Amino acid sequence: MHQPVLVQEVLKYLSPQPGEVVIDATIGLGGHSELFLEKIQPNGRLIGIDLDKESLFQTQTRLNSFLTTGKEIGSIDLFCDNFVNIGKILERLRQKGVDIIFLDLGISSYQLETSHRGFSFLKEAILDMRMSLDNPLTAQEVINKYSLDNLIKIFRFYGEERFSKHIAQRIITYRKRKKITSTIQLAEIVKSAVHYKGQRIHPATRVFQAIRIEVNKELDNLKGFLERIVRYLNPRARVGIISFHSLEDRLVKESFRNYQKQGPLEIITKKPIVASLKEKRENPASRSAKLRVAMRKNI
Numbered sequence: 001m002h003q004p005v006l007v008q009e010v011l012k013y014l015s016p017q018p019g020e021v022v023i024d025a026t027i028g029l030g031g032h033s034e035l036f037l038e039k040i041q042p043n044g045r046l047i048g049i050d051l052d053k054e055s056l057f058q059t060q061t062r063l064n065s066f067l068t069t070g071k072e073i074g075s076i077d078l079f080c081d082n083f084v085n086i087g088k089i090l091e092r093l094r095q096k097g098v099d100i101i102f103l104d105l106g107i108s109s110y111q112l113e114t115s116h117r118g119f120s121f122l123k124e125a126i127l128d129m130r131m132s133l134d135n136p137l138t139a140q141e142v143i144n145k146y147s148l149d150n151l152i153k154i155f156r157f158y159g160e161e162r163f164s165k166h167i168a169q170r171i172i173t174y175r176k177r178k179k180i181t182s183t184i185q186l187a188e189i190v191k192s193a194v195h196y197k198g199q200r201i202h203p204a205t206r207v208f209q210a211i212r213i214e215v216n217k218e219l220d221n222l223k224g225f226l227e228r229i230v231r232y233l234n235p236r237a238r239v240g241i242i243s244f245h246s247l248e249d250r251l252v253k254e255s256f257r258n259y260q261k262q263g264p265l266e267i268i269t270k271k272p273i274v275a276s277l278k279e280k281r282e283n284p285a286s287r288s289a290k291l292r293v294a295m296r297k298n299i
């Protein structure tokens with residue numbers, strides 16, 4: 001089960017109130033949404049979005065059981081879609097503005113641990129890594145078709161991997177003999193190309209992260225979202241984003257700063273909010289989490 005991160009902090013800074021409209025645009029397994037639902041009753045509206053059909057199916061069941069608790073739920077609407085399409089979704093719902101938009105980026109531990117999705121270098125699976133099964137680009141395509149330069153760029157930029165060139169060269173040499181089709185096969189190739197001494201993380205961690213970001217166009221999606229966000233916020237609405245990667249965090253920070261300079265948003269978290277030592281110990285997924293929150297000015 002996915003354990004949601006920074007729960008108390010999200011509730012504190014986003015402060016969901018009875019009757020409010022909340023979009024959880026990366027609803028995943030619904031961990032944060034369940035808490036939002038508690039706070040926005042009576043008559044609150046929750047709109048959940050996720051690219052991942054399998055996760056949404058589970059979330060639907062989880063939130064349905066919430067609906068039977070007898071509380072006065074306004075409405076819950078779930079969409080299998082990309083969060084860049086928030087505008088179209090709101091149009092379909094005839095919902096003009098919202099009070100909270102929340103993003104908890106990356107993948108859930110459910111996705112990581114479901115072996116057939118191919119996100120984990122610890123579990124034998126076909127190299128896939130797509131959040132949306134409609135995405136035509138898979139990790140296998142990236143690894144077997146991308147040029148040497150492209151692979152180096154991806155590993156360096158998205159993975160901040162020191163041995164990008166070595167790893168990319170090793171992949172190119174290997175794939176001339178044999179197609180790279182499985183997670184463990186790729187993890188072994190990466191391991192054979194790097195010489196990390198006594199490090200705590202698995203040598204394939206950064207490469208897998210980089211491929212995942214490329215396959216799912218994660219930074220492009222975040223940029224697209226940030227460009228559109230302000231027009232959907234009611235006066236005094238809050239937008240909160242949890243990121244797990246310095247590139248994502250930088251995009252959020254710069255976008256919030258620009259909006260603050262231009263006028264429509266006020267930054268609520270001067271510095272990013274990070275997990276307490278206790279949470280970091282108990283939930284390793286929270287270790288790199290950074291939450292930033294901004295508020296739509298009352299104009």
Ligand SMILES: C[S@@+](CC[C@H](N)C(=O)[O-])C[C@H]1O[C@@H](n2cnc3c(N)ncnc32)[C@H](O)[C@@H]1O
Nearest residue numbers: 004026028029030031032050051082083104108
């Ligand atoms: C860290 S998980 C969210 C977990 C959730 N907060 C919970 O408590 O269960 C991130 C989720 O975002 C989804 N996701 C990532 N990028 C997306 C995008 N561009 N549009 C919609 N969903 C996306 C992933 O499929 C994943 O389920």
